[in-house]
Amino acid sequence: MTDYLYEKIRELIVTQIRNKALLPGDRLPSVRQFSRELNVSIGTVQKAYAALEDLDLILPKRRSGYYVKAVRAMPQPKAGSFTPVPGKVNVLETAVSVMRSASRRDLVQMGSAIPDVSGQGVRQLHQEYRRHALKIPNYEEDPLGYLPLRRQLARRLLDTGRSVDPDDILITAGCQEALTIALRCIAGPGDIILVESPCYYGVLQALECLELKALEIPVSSAGGMDTDQLETMLQTWPVKGMIMTPAFSNPSGYLCSEPRKKKILDLISTHDIPLIEDDVFARLGFNGSRPRTLHSYDREDRVILCGSISKMLSPDLRIGWIIAGQYAGKARTLKFTSTLCSPCHPQFALAGFLATRKLDRHLRSIIPGYVKKQQALINAVNRWFPEGTKISSPAGGFLSWVKLPEEIDGLRLYHDAVSAGIAITPGEICSPTGQYKNFIRLNYAVVPPEETDPVMKRLAGLLTRQAT
Ligand SMILES: Cc1ncc(COP(=O)(O)O)c(C=O)c1O
Structure with missing residues (x-):
């Protein structure tokens, strides 16, 4: 897939800076010399140095070479573990x-x-779709999305633990569009976003297209997110925001505990960053109960909630939503300027379906x-x-x-x-x-x-x- 050789060289130098083998002001080996020593191409070393420059760790000086610039504390790796640094995505x-x-x-x-x-539910949804298929839409429909659908969703989202106004919901083309809009609301090219590791690859695709850098926070299937590592990363890097799927995350499947949700909210509050919460799997708990969202605990309007019907019902109608809080204005502008609004007929069908107990x-x-x-x-x-x-x-x-x-x-x-x-x-x-x-x-x-x-x-x- 990718040429990860340059990342190994980048890691090597990050480790040397971390261990103080290289100190601020030290000169790095020249590109040519390093490529000879490591038996790699000049391009690979140049790419590694460019990545270190992106990380704000080294500085090129005209006609003189590259110098260590590190002024901040570097994260200390846990024994036997991989300590990630922010980097571009290539998936x-x-x-x-x-x-x-x-x-x-x-x-x-x-x-x-x-x-x-x-199942029968999906057949019923499509019957509902056929019922509406010939309806002539009212072209004055609100570009936020069909109001009866937003009302139904607001009612259902009560089970997240927080009430939502239908006018705070923006209908999107699935959760993928919601996540992309959310990322565009909070960050721009070159910014660092914290992601779960392992992470839903659609998030990584969005980061790659938006030229954002990813910084991995380990999550485990049994224990969830490593909040100590999260804290270290927040102390170390100038992070712009974070994205996570706290309920039955993809692919690890972990479920974030309630105390950990509060700890994460405390940390993002201390470091003053927003969090994008991907809620797509939350209604698929095997014990029938739906976990509370981080959004429901958020008192500082930091959490952007994104969801869709794709996992609980069917992905083909391409209906999702974003509740963007303080970013609502920007989210609307981004939606209106890219696709104007979402198609009407799938929204008619879903609104009709959700008005029953069929879901x-x-x-x-x-x-x-x-x-x-x-x-x-x-x-x-x-x-x-x-x-x-x-x-x-x-x-x-x-x-x-x-x-x-x-x-x-x-x-x-x-x-x-x-x-x-x-x-x-x-x-x-x-x-x-x-x-x-x-x-x-x-x-x-x-x-x-x-x-x-x-x-x-x-x-x-x-x-x-x-x-x-
Ligand atoms: C965690 C997660 N979020 C979002 C999406 C995208 O969902 P949608 O089909 O609603 O765009 C997926 C799809 O696989 C997913 O696994």
Whole structure:
């Protein structure tokens, strides 16, 4: 995918500065000399130096070379852990390939994060769509979005723990557009945004297109976000904002605890930055309860809430929303100047659907299916995958994060799997620094539980071929 060699060189120098082997004012080796010493191209060293300049750690002086500029305290790495630094993102090529494989009917779909759309709820939504399809829209409709839909959403969003005015909701083309608008509201090219690691690759795609830099905060499937690391990063770097999915995050599946939500809000308040909360999976908890949002605890108008119907119902209507608080004016301008407003008919259909109890019935019928499918996947992975494999068992959503033995290349497995008729997601696109090379993400929403075992057996066969 990417040439990460330059990042290794960048890391090497960051470590030397951190360890005080290089002090402010010290001259770095010349580009030519360093390229000879490391046996890499001049371009690679130039790229590493440019990245260090971007990080404000070194300074070029005319005809003299590069000098260490570090004046701030560098983060101390935890024992045995990777300490990320902010950097540009480069995931688009693989991410687009993964997304395109999601539309192939000839593949078993375990790649993209699409829900089970075979239930009655989705059929009813489409009946509603047909009912409205011939309606002539009123062209004076508010560009914020169809008001009856915004009213329905405001009612439903009460379950987040905070009441929302319909006029504070802006309808978008799915949550992806909401996230992109939110990022554009809070930051511009070159700014640093904190992201979960591993992270939803759509966020990384947006960062890449907007020329924002990503800084990773580790999250684990069991324990959630490392708030100590978050604090260190906030103390160290001039961060512009943060983006996270606290409920059944993609791909790790973690659920942020209530005390941790409060701790995160305290930290962003101390460091005076906004937070974008991605709420797409929140209504898919296996115990039927919907976690509170960070937005609901926010008393300082720092949290921008983004959501959609894509994961709980269906992604094809492309309906999402953003509640941008203090950024509402800018969010509207960005929406109005890029797509004017969202199409009317899907909004008519969803408003009609939400006016009934059909969504609740749909969720009650679909979630037990996800519980069964997750168990079938875990059983099959444990049965067929090599020793050393670990699979997450999130308490909601429909994605499992799988750690494979170190020597397995998840990207190669992705290509082999597609050739063998199975779509999966390679883990490395879930990190801006290409970590998680031996990870994959599997979606268990679509494949019936009785078909999971043979599919995993086939995937395990491809793995074994790689290992030998
Ligand atoms: C965490 C997360 N946020 C946002 C999105 C995008 O959702 P939508 O289809 O509503 O644009 C996805 C899609 O996979 C996702 O996993």
